[in-house]
Amino acid sequence: MPGPAPARNLDRYAVEAVDRAFIILELLRDASRPLGLQEIARRLGMVKSSGFRLLCTLERRGYVERVDGDGRYQLGSSWLSFGRGTLPHRPLTELALPYMRTLLDRFGETLNLGVLRDGEVLYLEMLESPHSFRMAARTGARSPVHSSALGKAIVAYLPEGEVDAIVRTRGLPVLTSRTITSPAAWRRELTRTRGRGYAEDNAETEPEASCIGAPIFAADGTVVGAISLSGPTSRVRALKRQAVRALVEACERISRALGHNAPVRKGGERHRKSATRMRPVPARRRG
Secondary structure (H helix, E strand, O other): OOOOOOHHHHHHHOOHHHHHHHHHHHHHHHOOOOEEHHHHHHHHOOOHHHHHHHHHHHHHOOOEEEOOOOOEEEEOHHHHOOHHHHOOOOOHHHHHHHHHHHHHHHHOOEEEEEEEEOOEEEEEEEEOOOOOOOOOOOOOOEEEOOOOHHHHHHHOOOOHHHHHHHHHHHOOOOOOOOOOOOHHHHHHHHHHHHHHOOEEEEOOOOOOEEEEEEEEEOOOOOEEEEEEEEEEHHHHHHHHHHHHHHHHHHHHHHHHHOOOOOOOOHHHHHHHHHHOOOOOOOOOOOO
């Protein structure tokens, strides 16, 4: 019997149908509500007929179930009793949404919740700014980790080997004139992110758009996602001190709800102490 395939050849031996079945399970795990076939297919970019066959197979095995026969799916009893599937009693989005709504009400800029999937950021949830000129990402969309605040906030806390693998497979492509494209410079950026407890995207993904992001941790200390606040660079700069403080505190509360009880990072603590001396700057609406 052949042994396990070397890590560098895993894609070569992957079975597409199995891979897509797990992607569906991960999507339902991270969703804040049951999802219908059309939405699942749209988010994952798959043909509805293929998605339907996969869902039928998963339903037959008890890994998904339909809600009241209305065509929407959620995780089933087999998944909930399978290994770590019993640990998160509530999906990440359900825990994060109340804090995201509070941040949106306070700062008026777009809030994003993301996780790491296949070396990219997958957007689980997005609350859109009421401003006519705003930043917005579609739920289910993906973004590079090296330029986005969400990506930096997550990758900064990954083991070194995982960071190396992302650089090898995804690279550091140029997106704007400010994108970090040097591996050494990107590692320095990740070090800064860990030191202060939050990440920044200074027009590195889209011109004139900036973001700040903070990590969310599970009970065992592994990073499981991040929340970012995004908007036009001028508005984000005006809100930055107050928004960073509120964003980091929100993510720490979500982490505690997941069972993470590690002390506050020194870098983040220094920022919060300095931020308390600043008066809030009201966001200006653009017509």
